[in-house]
Amino acid sequence: MKFEFSENMKNIKPSEIRALLKYIHMPGMISFGGGLPNPETFPDEELKNILNDIMENYAASALQYGQTDGLPELKEQLTGYLKADENISVSPENIMITTGSQQALYALPIVFANRGDYGIIEAPTYVGMISSLNANGIKSTSIDLDENGMKTDELEDRLKTMRSMNIKPKFIYTIPTFQNPAGYTMPLDRRKHLLELAEQYNIPIIEDNPYGDLRYSGKKLPTLKSMDNNGLVTYLGTFSKIMAPGLRTGFTVSQPEVLTEFNKLKQALDLATDSLSQYIAYEYIRKGIIYKQIPKTIELYKKKRDIMLEALDDDMKNATWSRPDGGMFLWVQLPKEMNALKMLERAIANKVAYVTGSAFYHNDPELNTMRLNFTYSGDEEIKDGIKRLAKTIEEEKASL
Numbered sequence: 001m002k003f004e005f006s007e008n009m010k011n012i013k014p015s016e017i018r019a020l021l022k023y024i025h026m027p028g029m030i031s032f033g034g035g036l037p038n039p040e041t042f043p044d045e046e047l048k049n050i051l052n053d054i055m056e057n058y059a060a061s062a063l064q065y066g067q068t069d070g071l072p073e074l075k076e077q078l079t080g081y082l083k084a085d086e087n088i089s090v091s092p093e094n095i096m097i098t099t100g101s102q103q104a105l106y107a108l109p110i111v112f113a114n115r116g117d118y119g120i121i122e123a124p125t126y127v128g129m130i131s132s133l134n135a136n137g138i139k140s141t142s143i144d145l146d147e148n149g150m151k152t153d154e155l156e157d158r159l160k161t162m163r164s165m166n167i168k169p170k171f172i173y174t175i176p177t178f179q180n181p182a183g184y185t186m187p188l189d190r191r192k193h194l195l196e197l198a199e200q201y202n203i204p205i206i207e208d209n210p211y212g213d214l215r216y217s218g219k220k221l222p223t224l225k226s227m228d229n230n231g232l233v234t235y236l237g238t239f240s241k242i243m244a245p246g247l248r249t250g251f252t253v254s255q256p257e258v259l260t261e262f263n264k265l266k267q268a269l270d271l272a273t274d275s276l277s278q279y280i281a282y283e284y285i286r287k288g289i290i291y292k293q294i295p296k297t298i299e300l301y302k303k304k305r306d307i308m309l310e311a312l313d314d315d316m317k318n319a320t321w322s323r324p325d326g327g328m329f330l331w332v333q334l335p336k337e338m339n340a341l342k343m344l345e346r347a348i349a350n351k352v353a354y355v356t357g358s359a360f361y362h363n364d365p366e367l368n369t370m371r372l373n374f375t376y377s378g379d380e381e382i383k384d385g386i387k388r389l390a391k392t393i394e395e396e397k398a399s400l
């Protein structure tokens with residue numbers, strides 16, 4: 001049969017990152033390209049015990065369809081966790097359990113915007129939001145980042161300009177803490193400014209915080225959601241980086257009226273998030289394992305971040321890079337004349353891989369950028385990989 005695919009599908013580009021995953025398995029390759037948590041952080045033994053308990057005590061409901069908004073016991077546990085962890089005071093009616101936070105990235109733009117409407121995003125930003133915008137025909141305007149995250153002065157100017165053109169952006173998407181891909185964190189004054197602007201212009205904020213628990217240095221900052229007195233912020237969390245990404249369990253915290261709309265869409269997406277995973281997440285919090293596991297993950301990742309930063313300081317000449325206080329990534333900027341996508345072939349020949357920064361822009365990509373993941377590779381691999389990358393950059397620069 002000759003299939004005719006929809007116009008819609010033409011807007012959805014295959015993920016450059018997924019394509020890169022194949023290089024991870026090439027013999028001798030050191031890949032900083034994926035965004036994978038390190039399997040050493042997976043609490044396998046604890047999850048084995050939890051699974052046994054679930055099968056003994058709640059098999060009938062853990063294997064059954066569940067409510068669209070999520071397992072009530074998990075929502076209840078999450079209220080305690082959000083209060084303890086992020087000083088976010090909410091009740092279960094403010095929570096929707098999602099199939100990974102990616103499901104919320106897909107759904108929320110549809111909840112807030114029509115096709116052809118504008119959302120405001122960061123440049124660079126997380127690819128999962130870019131895919132969602134493309135899949136849903138939503139346009140974006142991008143606000144640049146500096147080492148303090150989204151430039152809120154630029155946002156203010158953009159909002160003024162858009163208002164003068166009679167364009168109302170329908171949401172602002174931000175990853176204020178240990179941003180993916182750049183690793184930057186927005187300080188308190190910018191957080192306040194962002195909230196003021198959102199209130200002034202009456203625009204909902206989508207705050208994506210998958211990495212907030214993974215801080216290796218510096219002082220903890222309040223989430224936008226914890227500072228939000230006006231119900232402006234819809235907050236996305238996930239168990240992917242603090243338990244295991246394969247369980248695909250995330251959560252959205254918002255006003256009940258937003259979740260009611262999301263609920264209608266989720267019924268079309270998957271009816272409900274996997275019940276078994278939700279029971280696992282529930283027990284993971286209830287038994288307090290989460291609070292023991294996070295410090296172990298931090299210890300492992302802090303060491304790896306430090307190794308990568310030291311290797312960059314020692315070996316890298318023709319680039320600048322972010323120095324993240326947490327998360328999983330750092331952002332490398334090459335001289336303007338260089339193109340990280342063109343250089344990738346040389347890098348692969350030198351047996352090192354990265355994701356080109358251009359994958360993280362919805363508009364006007366900066367071609368001289370790349371994202372490095374520091375959580376997945378072994379310690380020695382990180383050192384060798386940075387040497388290989390530095391050599392690749394030198395060779396490429398000499399060839400221009």
Ligand SMILES: Cc1ncc(COP(=O)(O)O)c(C=O)c1O
Pocket residue numbers: 035099100101102103105126128175180208210237238239240245248249250
């Ligand atoms: C910024 C950001 N948002 C959302 C996600 C999606 O996470 P998940 O769907 O596993 O919860 C990721 C995953 O890497 C991410 O980096």
